[in-house]
Amino acid sequence: MMTSSERIGDVVLDVQDLRTYFVTRWGVVKAVDGVDFQLRKGETLGIVGESGSGKSVTALSIMRLVPSPPGHIVGGKVLLEGQDILELSDGEMENVRGSRIGMVLQDPMTALNPVFDIEDQVGEALRIHKDLTGETLETEVIDMLRKVRIPAPEIRMKDYPHQLSGGMRQRVVGAIGISCDPAVLIADEPTTSLDATIQAQYLRLLRELQELTGVGIIFITHDFGIVAKMCDRVAVMYAGKIVEQGDVRQIFNNPSHPYTEALIQSVPKMEVREERLYSIPGQPPALWELPQGCSFADRCRHTHDKCLEAYPDVFDVGDGQVSACWLREKETVSAKS
Amino acid sequence: MTTENATNGSSESLLAVRGLKKHFQVGSGLFGRNKLFLKAVDGVDFEIKEGETYGLVGESGCGKTTTAKMILRLEEPTEGTFEFEGNDAETVGKSKDLTRNYKSNVQAVFQDPWASLNPRMRVGSIIAEPLEVSTVMTKTDIADKVGDLLVEVGLQKAQANLFPHEFSGGQRQRIGVARALALNPKLIVLDEPVSALDVSIRAQIMNLLEDLQDEYGLTYLLIAHHLATVRYMCDKVGVMYLGRIVEEAPTEELFDNPLHPYTRALMSAALPSHPDIEREEIILTGEVPSPLDPPRGCHFHPRCPSRFEPCEGTVPVETHPVPDHRVVCHLY
Numbered sequence: 001m002m003t004s005s006e007r008i009g010d011v012v013l014d015v016q017d018l019r020t021y022f023v024t025r026w027g028v029v030k031a032v033d034g035v036d037f038q039l040r041k042g043e044t045l046g047i048v049g050e051s052g053s054g055k056s057v058t059a060l061s062i063m064r065l066v067p068s069p070p071g072h073i074v075g076g077k078v079l080l081e082g083q084d085i086l087e088l089s090d091g092e093m094e095n096v097r098g099s100r101i102g103m104v105l106q107d108p109m110t111a112l113n114p115v116f117d118i119e120d121q122v123g124e125a126l127r128i129h130k131d132l133t134g135e136t137l138e139t140e141v142i143d144m145l146r147k148v149r150i151p152a153p154e155i156r157m158k159d160y161p162h163q164l165s166g167g168m169r170q171r172v173v174g175a176i177g178i179s180c181d182p183a184v185l186i187a188d189e190p191t192t193s194l195d196a197t198i199q200a201q202y203l204r205l206l207r208e209l210q211e212l213t214g215v216g217i218i219f220i221t222h223d224f225g226i227v228a229k230m231c232d233r234v235a236v237m238y239a240g241k242i243v244e245q246g247d248v249r250q251i252f253n254n255p256s257h258p259y260t261e262a263l264i265q266s267v268p269k270m271e272v273r274e275e276r277l278y279s280i281p282g283q284p285p286a287l288w289e290l291p292q293g294c295s296f297a298d299r300c301r302h303t304h305d306k307c308l309e310a311y312p313d314v315f316d317v318g319d320g321q322v323s324a325c326w327l328r329e330k331e332t333v334s335a336k337s
Numbered sequence: 338m339t340t341e342n343a344t345n346g347s348s349e350s351l352l353a354v355r356g357l358k359k360h361f362q363v364g365s366g367l368f369g370r371n372k373l374f375l376k377a378v379d380g381v382d383f384e385i386k387e388g389e390t391y392g393l394v395g396e397s398g399c400g401k402t403t404t405a406k407m408i409l410r411l412e413e414p415t416e417g418t419f420e421f422e423g424n425d426a427e428t429v430g431k432s433k434d435l436t437r438n439y440k441s442n443v444q445a446v447f448q449d450p451w452a453s454l455n456p457r458m459r460v461g462s463i464i465a466e467p468l469e470v471s472t473v474m475t476k477t478d479i480a481d482k483v484g485d486l487l488v489e490v491g492l493q494k495a496q497a498n499l500f501p502h503e504f505s506g507g508q509r510q511r512i513g514v515a516r517a518l519a520l521n522p523k524l525i526v527l528d529e530p531v532s533a534l535d536v537s538i539r540a541q542i543m544n545l546l547e548d549l550q551d552e553y554g555l556t557y558l559l560i561a562h563h564l565a566t567v568r569y570m571c572d573k574v575g576v577m578y579l580g581r582i583v584e585e586a587p588t589e590e591l592f593d594n595p596l597h598p599y600t601r602a603l604m605s606a607a608l609p610s611h612p613d614i615e616r617e618e619i620i621l622t623g624e625v626p627s628p629l630d631p632p633r634g635c636h637f638h639p640r641c642p643s644r645f646e647p648c649e650g651t652v653p654v655e656t657h658p659v660p661d662h663r664v665v666c667h668l669y
């Protein structure tokens with residue numbers, strides 16, 4: 001396996017102050033409210049957070065697939081290889097989707113259409129984005145399937161999804177995801193958990209695809225285990241904002257936001273048996289009635305006066321690790337608000 | 338806490354199941370010619386000691402929920418017996434009192450807190466229902482008890498008047514626990530009680546279950562596929578594959594010394610709790626086979642990285658390579 005420094009290159013995706021709001025009958029839901037992050041070539045960034053924290057809306061905003069109404073991207077920039085894709089026309093964006101940014105779903109059954117054979121489904125993506133037809137298209141399809149290690153691809157491409165094993169179906173979905181050599185691949189993990197052995201297969205496949213193409217991957221998950229296994233960097237979301245972001249080892253060893261620390265402590269470990277798990281009291285706040293100060297204040301072990309007055313600035317705690325917590329104000333390298 | 342229980346070998350067995358089988362008839366045809374049997378559970382034995390937590394783990398479809406349903410008497414076993422507090426199934430079945438006693442002593446909490454509560458009933462009535470059906474308590478006594486139960490699981494008395502949709506997922510699971518506690522059961526079957534919940538809420542519910550166990554000496558059968566949850570909660574664990582228990586041991590022994598190749602593969606696939614932990618990945622080839630047509634010999638042989646000559650043709654028998662640690666594999 002490649003080391004991370006060999007694998008990781010220039011910034012391919014630069015998300016700046018992204019804001020996506022939904023107008024609902026309860027009020028304005030600030031589902032994504034000032035999100036900043038960067039993704040490099042060959043890098044895997046984990047976006048982790050609880051249900052409703054805004055992970056999927058972040059992904060949908062980058063793909064420009066936010067259902068509208070009720071949703072609107074109200075601010076920010078999404079620079080894909082330097083170009084702000086929020087400025088593109090719908091037609092131009094259509095082209096970017098699937099060719100420069102791909103999306104893979106973890107459940108291969110819902111991602112493949114049961115009535116078309118594999119050749120049709122892999123070919124479809126190539127036909128649209130690379131404008132291939134006839135024999136060239138067929139050769140390319142076979143090539144793609146071989147890349148994801150489907151045995152005897154010229155025969156198996158005539159199969160329908162139900163004729164393939166679960167692992168092979170995952171590989172086909174992976175082949176479609178990378179067929180146009182995208183710069184960014186977004187994997188949004190559904191909340192329902194897969195069996196551990198199937199999940200391990202899927203994670204291995206994503207790794208292989210990345211080594212093959214150098215694609216930057218955004219992995220959206222609830223699970224710190226996935227982050228530990230797959231990611232180079234991680235962004236922790238809470239109530240529509242990134243509360244902490246940094247190198248994966250630093251975040252695990254030295255979390256600089258109380259929410260991150262508490263989350264890591266509240267997950268049981270398979271390697272040791274704990275006497276008592278830490279549990280975070282309460283539950284995440286409703287997004288349409290956020291408190292004035294820090295949105296984690298009513299569950300935090302370190303809440304103090306300042307926390308109730310204003311939402312914390314984002315503090316740089318060193319080595320690219322940033323934290324939106326007032327506790328970091330003194331030890332900080334620099335602050336931006 | 339549970340660590341004490343694990344070393345306390347003297348406690349009594351509360352529930353013992355032996356040779357439990359459930360074969361579903363599927364497919365049909367004229368004159369029953371295409372009758373097929375799906376062996377969801379195919380000869381399961383285990384024993385749960387009073388005050389302990391027994392874990393059942395295994396991949397989707399291996400028969401965990403079906404086993405639980407038979408214990409809850411929601412599904413009639415095709416074969417096999419059980420013994421509860423020393424009374425066998427036949428004795429329990431013949432006596433109305435014992436049957437009623439069994440039904441109130443064995444309760445359940447299911448995975449999906451959204452689906453398992455009637456949306457049209459107020460939470461107070463949901464919790465009161467088993468008390469109304471199975472006891473002779475007065476209305477006021479029931480209302481008091483419901484209030485106490487709500488407090489016990491970390492909710493408020495006044496919340497009895499609300500409907501399930503007015504609660505979050507974690508709170509609904511608390512309501513499910515309150516309802517299961519209503520009849521002062523001895524055994525609670527927990528079928529994936531936290532897997533539908535958010536990470537921060539999971540720890541709350543697991544700790545609530547641990548506290549209630551300590552307070553009331555409850556016995557749990559915990560079904561989970563998340564190995565770390567099992568390690569945290571259980572005293573003893575059985576690993577199921579295609580309707581059978583292929584390995585069983587006290588929790589610490591199982592995690593420190595997994596013997597069956599399937600158990601090892603499951604553990605190697607489990608996600609690490611820190612980026613520095615790199616496990617050797619055991620790659621399972623082949624598909625999870627169908628319980629309609631299980632492989633001959635050892636059920637696991639088509640996927641087993643350690644298979645050798647006898648595996649394909651001969652069904653392995655149970656051995657005890659370490660005391661209190663059983664495994665069904667030709668390697669031992």
Ligand SMILES: Nc1ncnc2c1ncn2[C@@H]1O[C@H](COP(=O)(O)OP(=O)(O)OP(=O)(O)O)[C@@H](O)[C@H]1O
Nearest residue numbers: 022031050051052053054055056057058067070287
């Ligand atoms: N179409 C919509 N209309 C109104 N609100 C929406 C819509 N889609 C999302 N939201 C709101 O935006 C917030 C963020 O949702 P999002 O789907 O991004 O959460 P998530 O972090 O992906 O959660 P999960 O882990 O459950 O997938 C939620 O509060 C949600 O209710």
Ligand SMILES: Nc1ncnc2c1ncn2[C@@H]1O[C@H](COP(=O)(O)OP(=O)(O)OP(=O)(O)O)[C@@H](O)[C@H]1O
Nearest residue numbers: 361363375377396397398399400401402403404628
């Ligand atoms: N009523 C039924 N009729 C026919 N087959 C059934 C029935 N109930 C369960 N099965 C089958 O029995 C097998 C075991 O199912 P069960 O629900 O016990 O699995 P499980 O271990 O609980 O899986 P999961 O982890 O997905 O909940 C599966 O193949 C299932 O499809």
Ligand code: SF4
Nearest residue numbers: 294297300307325326
């Ligand atoms: S800002 Fe205050 S309330 Fe928010 S996480 Fe930091 S210490 Fe806790």
Ligand code: SF4
Nearest residue numbers: 635638641648666667
């Ligand atoms: S009996 Fe053979 S095939 Fe089955 S688990 Fe043991 S080694 Fe593997």
Ligand SMILES: [Mg+2]
Nearest residue numbers: 055056057188
């Ligand atoms: Mg989502």
Ligand SMILES: [Mg+2]
Nearest residue numbers: 401402403528
């Ligand atoms: Mg089940």
